[in-house]
Amino acid sequence: MTENDATLILPTVTAEGAADDTAVFARVAESPEADAGPRALIELDGVGMTYPGPPPVEALKPVRLTVADGEYVAIVGPSGSGKSTLLNLLGLLDAPTSGTYWLDGHDTSAMKESMRTRLRADKIGFIFQSFHLMAHRTATENVAMSLVYQGIPRRRRRQIAREKLELVNLGHRLDALPTTLSGGERQRVAIARALAAEPSLLLCDEPTGNLDSHTAEAVLATIDELHAGGLTVLMITHDHDVAERAQRAVTIRDGELREGNHVGAPAEAP
Ligand SMILES: Nc1ncnc2c1ncn2[C@@H]1O[C@H](COP(=O)(O)OP(=O)(O)OP(=O)(O)O)[C@@H](O)[C@H]1O
Numbered sequence: 001m002t003e004n005d006a007t008l009i010l011p012t013v014t015a016e017g018a019a020d021d022t023a024v025f026a027r028v029a030e031s032p033e034a035d036a037g038p039r040a041l042i043e044l045d046g047v048g049m050t051y052p053g054p055p056p057v058e059a060l061k062p063v064r065l066t067v068a069d070g071e072y073v074a075i076v077g078p079s080g081s082g083k084s085t086l087l088n089l090l091g092l093l094d095a096p097t098s099g100t101y102w103l104d105g106h107d108t109s110a111m112k113e114s115m116r117t118r119l120r121a122d123k124i125g126f127i128f129q130s131f132h133l134m135a136h137r138t139a140t141e142n143v144a145m146s147l148v149y150q151g152i153p154r155r156r157r158r159q160i161a162r163e164k165l166e167l168v169n170l171g172h173r174l175d176a177l178p179t180t181l182s183g184g185e186r187q188r189v190a191i192a193r194a195l196a197a198e199p200s201l202l203l204c205d206e207p208t209g210n211l212d213s214h215t216a217e218a219v220l221a222t223i224d225e226l227h228a229g230g231l232t233v234l235m236i237t238h239d240h241d242v243a244e245r246a247q248r249a250v251t252i253r254d255g256e257l258r259e260g261n262h263v264g265a266p267a268e269a270p
């Protein structure tokens with residue numbers, strides 16, 4: 001599975017899958033959580049990934065990682081260290097070859113693919129280095145399209161799209177085609193799209209990799225604001241300046257995770 005596959009960004013719940021799992025999902029979603037301390041949104045226990053090859057590649061060694069609801073965590077590491085592998089696992093785009101991943105209290109390892117797809121559409125927004133916008137659709141249409149599979153009527157989809165575009169300061173470019181937008185504006189359309197379904201988690205894979213430093217700053221400021229508004233952010237980057245903005249940095253090297261020093265604003269004491 002590659003990060004360039006634009007279709008991954010859009011939820012693809014089939015009518016069949018939704019019918020199969022709706023009852024189960026509703027039951028799980030309603031189960032009350034213990035109210036002690038900050039809730040873990042992400043919990044990885046022994047999660048590892050070995051690509052089958054040949055030869056097999058152990059891209060992620062079994063890791064333990066907890067991200068609290070509302071946290072902003074950076075994952076920093078050089079090229080080939082396993083960052084996208086980890087993001088694909090966290091985003092339920094791939095299943096780990098070992099360990100258990102709880103997302104918002106749901107054990108995702110035991111889930112059928114259709115249920116994982118549904119959970120992904122419900123909880124996770126993605127932004128990548130490339131914006132993956134549909135070239136012949138306006139900014140509003142690009143955002144609204146992401147809600148097609150959620151069963152939301154067209155008018156409401158467009159209304160949500162406009163609201164999200166306004167949130168990322170693109171209210172004046174609602175009808176613009178991507179080719180007429182700057183790189184930073186395109187990435188903000190992609191952020192609006194990631195936010196359309198009100199996710200709990202924003203997964204970012206080098207979102208400023210294609211942007212000049214001034215434009216990157218504006219995109220990162222938008223992400224800062226979303227975090228301040230309560231969104232949990234996981235930022236994958238090889239850039240230490242980008243990682244500085246997070247509350248906590250975790251380094252990854254040769255598929256091995258290590259908790260780094262706290263950077264940026266101090267996280268709450270455990
Ligand atoms: N589908 C695959 N099959 C086999 N090996 C893979 C596959 N995808 C990635 N790898 C290998 O797993 C390791 C981690 O790759 P990954 O894409 O996670 O790195 P990364 O940290 O995201 O790198 P970059 O910063 O260049 O994007 C690399 O050695 C890579 O070659």
Ligand SMILES: [Mg+2]
Nearest residue numbers: 083084085205
């Ligand atoms: Mg990568």
